[in-house]
Amino acid sequence: MSNNTQAKELFARPHGKADAGASSRSNGEASTGARFLITRLRVSHHFPLSTCPGPRRTRNRFDLWHDRDRFIPMLRSRLFIRFGVAAVLGGLLVRAQAPRPPAAQYDEAKVPAYTLPDPLLLADGHRVTSRKTWERVRRPEILDLFATHVYGRTPVGRPAAMRWAVTSSTRTPGADGAPATLHKTVVIYFAGTKDGPQMTLSLALPAGKRAPVFLMPSPAAWALHGFGPNQALLLRRGYGLATFDPNQVELDKPEGYATSVRAFFAKPGGLAPDAWGAIGAWAWAMSRAMDYLVTDPNVDSRKVAILGVSRYGKTTMWAGAQDQRFSMVFSVESGCAGAGIVRRQYGETVASITRAFPYWFNPAFKTYATRVNDLPVDWHMLVALMAPRPVYVSTAVEDRWGDPRGSFLAARGADPVYRLYHETGVGTDTMPPVLTPVGDFIGYHERTGKHGINDYDWARFLDFADRHWKTAMRDK
């Protein structure tokens, strides 16, 4: 996969695995796919070589293709076939017996009774009645709870050696309602060196002004599937766009850790129970993007909004909670572990998400799979960490996996914290009808259609940003 290759090139060798197949691929002998696959396979002396004719191998790893005279008869031996069949059957049996999370639940009548933790109740039992106590005591407490039990602790801030290079800057003239646009590419070298971890930020900014900007984690493949930014609309309405591919920071798969920034910055001794997961790494990268954005003369750094769809909606919430330089937060269909009440166990649950994507979270989170009511947090508390900044949670009717009602309840559950600032959050206890945005400082809507982000969403988000930032509105 190209991301994989890219990441291997980007990340320092000691933290990535060398490509075991590379040398044999250039070997003129290897021409067929099967030969290539066999050549890539390397096994240790633990392989059951007693079934294999010829002298027993010692500790050294060896290359199966070059040992094919011994390897192929071994594959054909009856004992080996029996062993293989038994192993497959055994594996199927173990899999069938493994505990599985129950099938997704979509019946509102079956949502269990639950009590949400009170965002304004301090760990010592006292109530928060002032902004000061919220900011100095309760907010840090909640942030710490999410780090300890869900996303993990972010072990590094901005690395001292970090630097960036603007590798391209071009201006396109305005046409057909689109303003003149400045396109920039900025490479951020996290460790200060070109052979260390890095990410590429792509910017499209209205030329000749300091513009408010939407920062969005957005792999190119996602954009192709309708999960990407609407750059033309953003520019037409006076906003800039900054995007990056989170896969540069950590590939979105269980093996992604090896070449990730998490591995790069890891201390010896393995991952602690509260170590950060991939969401933590992606959120960290958003803050590193912000380190650059605050220095760009074409960016109004007091008006940088972050927006993420689905898994990046979760990432965006965690980034907004940790880094208050982001002045507006949009969480699009982020559902479980993004902006939905997990105690409802509707659609995606802690059990299902930690089974499918354990590497997104810290190792502790999966221990709540069967005891979700023991979690000291629920996601109204994460929404509350955005206060007093404007935050928007959006959902879609057909995205039941993402629990639209649970997301409304998470948004509404943050209202008491916004009241400390004398602001109205969602401002209603009743879930609004479809296509009816509600809320003042906490926006919420449920639109028609499937999981993703569409023009309806973008138009509502820009209306919300216009209202809070009083941006000059262009054609709507």
Ligand code: GTR
């Ligand atoms: C799903 C996952 C969701 C959501 C979604 C996405 O497979 O279960 O939590 O993150 O992916 O990112 O599109």
